[in-house]
Amino acid sequence: MITASQRARGIRKGVMSLGVGMAGAKATSKLLLLTSFLLISILFGADCTTSAGGCPNLTKFIASTDPEHSSWKELYNLFIKYKGCDDGIYAEGYSDFVTRSLAKHWDRFDELAKLSATDKAFEDFVLRHIDATADWDDISLLLSNAQEKCPASSSRLCYALIEAARAAMKEIENFDRRPSQRKEGY
Numbered sequence: 001m002i003t004a005s006q007r008a009r010g011i012r013k014g015v016m017s018l019g020v021g022m023a024g025a026k027a028t029s030k031l032l033l034l035t036s037f038l039l040i041s042i043l044f045g046a047d048c049t050t051s052a053g054g055c056p057n058l059t060k061f062i063a064s065t066d067p068e069h070s071s072w073k074e075l076y077n078l079f080i081k082y083k084g085c086d087d088g089i090y091a092e093g094y095s096d097f098v099t100r101s102l103a104k105h106w107d108r109f110d111e112l113a114k115l116s117a118t119d120k121a122f123e124d125f126v127l128r129h130i131d132a133t134a135d136w137d138d139i140s141l142l143l144s145n146a147q148e149k150c151p152a153s154s155s156r157l158c159y160a161l162i163e164a165a166r167a168a169m170k171e172i173e174n175f176d177r178r179p180s181q182r183k184e185g186y
Contacts (some may be wrong), residue, residue, distance in 0.1 A: 055085035102143035
């Protein structure tokens, strides 16, 4: 089974071979994924306001994973209710929420720390979603926040966040080198 991260890397790989930069590839990747999902849904008569396979409907999911309007508690509730829905567009939505929240809403970190302390599986879920599908700038700011603003009582969690951010950045850097190493015509 192909994971969301592998699928995103494949899309990025194709976009990068066209000479589009990483930021453009990231935006193009998400746009292609969403467009493909919607096109398939329309062609097969799917209703995007209903859920399939026990997953939340797409419209509600997108709204509930917007860190500007959602909390760690809301993400935790999604995690509990829809454990089997962590692939494709759902996985990318989780990754976007996690990285953007830790980058731009560090003031909510205590809520994450409390939830992680009571549910190790949720902590693992959060760490897993700091990945190469996320925006480089968000990962970079997340890393800075975890290094500079971490409360002493959460040092273990912050260390894990730092390690996950570094791994995601390394994966993105490794990916960025690959297109330049290709021979012409490949």
